[in-house]
Amino acid sequence: MNDLNALHVFIALMQTHSTTRAAQKLGRSQSYVSKVLAQLREDLNDPLFVRSAEGLSPTSYAVSIEPRLRVALEQVSQAIEPETFDPKQLNKVSLHIIEPYLITIGKDIVNAIRKETDAIIDIRQWSPLSETMIQEEVVDIGIHLLNNKPQTLHQKPLFKGRAYFEGNRKGEYIKYIISGINEYDNRYELIDPSIKPTIFTDNHVLTTHLMDTCCTLRYAPDKEQKFEHDIDLTVAIITKSSRRQSDKIQWLTKLLVPTIEKFEGY
Structure with missing residues (x-):
């Protein structure tokens, strides 16, 4: 195992438990990751990873060597990286x-x-x-x-926002679903408990196209305190x-x- 790239593949597999995600992390193909894994198994005489319901689970040997290899790779990276960061x-x-x-x-x-x-x-x-x-x-x-x-x-919080209604308030209410935000929360109920959504979508373009006959709850930064409804939404990095x-x-x-x-x- 003389190839440092093979060690990076091993660490990526330990972190992701997936040849697909390891390939994405490394910017390589899945076939490359699988080929390197096969070579590592032969060189180290250990399967290193076995398939399970959670993906690729490391063997006890893989778990035992991972901390030392990770530290070693970090030291190598620090030794060869340029003193000044260059995005180029x-x-x-x-x-x-x-x-x-x-x-x-x-x-x-x-x-x-x-x-x-x-x-x-x-x-x-x-x-x-x-x-x-x-x-x-x-x-x-x-x-x-x-x-x-x-x-x-x-x-890292940046700015707080508030909500406002957009569209035809006499039409159907659209619940615009945003991943990780409101799949299970109904923030519109904080404003008007009588609202009953009859259209559900996670597509912003479709929601916008329906605004002539329907309505929904929109969000905007509240930098000038001009929006009425505070539903505690803060954008973050x-x-x-x-x-x-x-x-x-x-x-x-x-x-x-x-x-x-x-x-x-x-």
């Missing part, structure tokens, strides 16, 4: 963003990143897997609303707690904040 040296930037923000400021975010690096930009809609992918370092940073999240994630002081995350955060602050609502 990045290979990939990955972000997960809640849909309304992705639609309204996604282009500005891409343009802001592209001005500073030619790295691959992987920008996707926030999903139920986003928190895990940030913790596994497959995703660098997320934009979501401040709420209960594990302590392994750091939330989400990062892995142990990475938030890293050069890459600090650079991304400083880049994103002024762009996010241009958001005017959805």
Whole structure:
């Protein structure tokens, strides 16, 4: 096992428990990860991972060697990394963003990143897997609303928002569902308990197209206290707690904040 790349594959598999997610994290193909895993098994004379309901579960041997290998790789990385962070040296930037923000400021975010690096930009809609992918370092940073999240994630609150009704108030009410926000909460009930939604969708474009005959609850930053309904929604930048002081995350955060602050609502 003389190839450092093989060790990175091993660490990625320990973090993700999946050849697919390990490949995403490393920016390689799944077939490459599987090939390296097969070689590692032969070199170390141990299966290293066995399939289970949770994915690839490490063997006791894999668990025993992981801390030493991880520390060794960190020391190697520190020894060879440049003294000054240069975004032009990045290979990939990955972000997960809640849909309304992705639609309204996604282009500005891409343009802001592209001005500073030619790295691959992987920008996707926030999903139920986003928190895990940030913790596994497959995703660098997320934009979501401040709420209960594990302590392994750091939330940097930016600004508070309020809600307002949009559309035809005499028409049907649409519950616009946003992943990780209101799948099970009915915030409109805090404003008007008599509301009974008859259309449910997670698609922002469809919701907007129906506003001539239907209505929904929208959200906007409350910088001038002009919106009536306070339903405690604060946008935040989400990062892995142990990475938030890293050069890459600090650079991304400083880049994103002024762009996010241009958001005017959805």
